[in-house]
Amino acid sequence: MRIAVAQILSGTDPAANLQLVRHYTSQAADAGATLVIFPEATMCRFGVPLARIAEPLDGSWANEVRRIAADTGITVIAGMFTPAGDGRVTNTLIATGPGTDAHYHKIHLYDAFGFTESRTVAPGHEPVVISVSGVRVGLSICYDIRFPGLYTELARRGAQLIAVCASWGAGPGKLEQWTLLARARALDSTSYIAAAGQADPGCRPAESGAPTGVGGSAVVSPFGEVMAAAGAEPQLLIADIDPGRVAAARDTIAVLRNQADFAHLDKAESPR
Template sequence: MRVALCQMTASDEPQDNLAQVRETVRRAAGEGARLAVFPEAAMVRFGGPLAPVAEPLDGPWADGVRAVAEETGVTVVAGMFTPASGGRVANTLLATGPGVEDSYDKIHLYDAFGFRESDTVAAGERVVTVQVDGVGVGLATCYDLRFPELFRAHADAGAELTVLPASWGAGPGKVDQWDLLVRARAVDAALWVAAVGQAPPDPEADLRQPTKAPTGVGRSTLVAPDGTVRARLGSAPQLLVQDVDVSEAARVRRAVAVLDNRRL
């Protein structure tokens, strides 16, 4: 399967971000992609109030993503915010395309490094996988990366690939942690991981310095089931289209049966 890692810098204007998504999906389709993955918070970046801009899954922003997915025949996964109870929002991934219509609400909220996502965001509860051209694809978001159980749940549900949209926070050691964890989750569950990050607003920024909100470090990465990095971007917005041999997941699982050998 041909997968597009769509690294972008979202603004605080949803319609401008939707225009970026449309243009990038069309470019990805032109390169033969069947799955286009955008970052967490592609609808609107972190750093401002989320409830006023949140929209339901049948709202205009999601419908705009559906329209370009239908136009191009590409399945699109993109991060948005949907209304939740108590004035909060859900940190939602929309997955839409030919034969695909689902969503995932981020289960593990980023209450770490001085940021409290749970103050404004309600946690999801449902593990979600979808089928794209017959390939099982798990959905995860950013801080989920620190929880291997979710990736193993994807594998147990038949996924050969997990996509991980993110808006990773900058700070001391954070880029190293991102690189390590993306590879570790691929090895934990013997599946491909396509981790797609927000590019930081300033591509020349020192990513060792923390920011007020997690606005991204870039470093979108495609990792094979054996943990090898097959492609990685820097900190600037960029489109990367790569082929994924999903049969590698089965080969790695036969060689190193970490899923079958679990005792706990």
């Protein structure tokens, strides 16, 4: 299956960001891709009040993404914000295309590096795997990538490719961490990883410390090889994935099969 990763630079106008989705989806379709993956916060970048931006999954923004997917005939995964019902929003992926209409709410919230996502964002609770052209695709968002258990769970649920849609925070060593984690999660789950990040805006909204992207999007094989990689600027990556390599990795590396339950500390015996 041919996939595309759209490293875009979202602004604060959801309508303008939809035009980016349409443009890059059309490019992906022209390149023969059956799936295009956009970053977290495609709807609107971080650093502005998100409750004013959030719309339900049957709202106008999500429906326009559905229209773009229908017009181009490929599946689109893109980050948006939906109302949570408690004054906060959910950090959400919409996945829509031929035979697919699904969503994922971010499970692990970015309460780290001086930013507190949980103040304005409510967590999700359920891992999600969809099917695109017969390939099982797991969904994850940004800070999720620091939690390998989610990726092994997605693999156990059948994922062969896992999308990581991010608006990665800047700082010393952060770009290196992003690319390292993408490769590590590929090896943990013996799955392809499609890491779709926001491009580097160059300047940051200093008043909020919001994560607005560092670039570095990548497609990684289940053996941890970087198959395609972006720099800092907006870019469309194209890569071909082979489910047979997932099967080969799981037979060769076998970490999913070999994983063992181990004793909890409170149940361990003291040395004699």
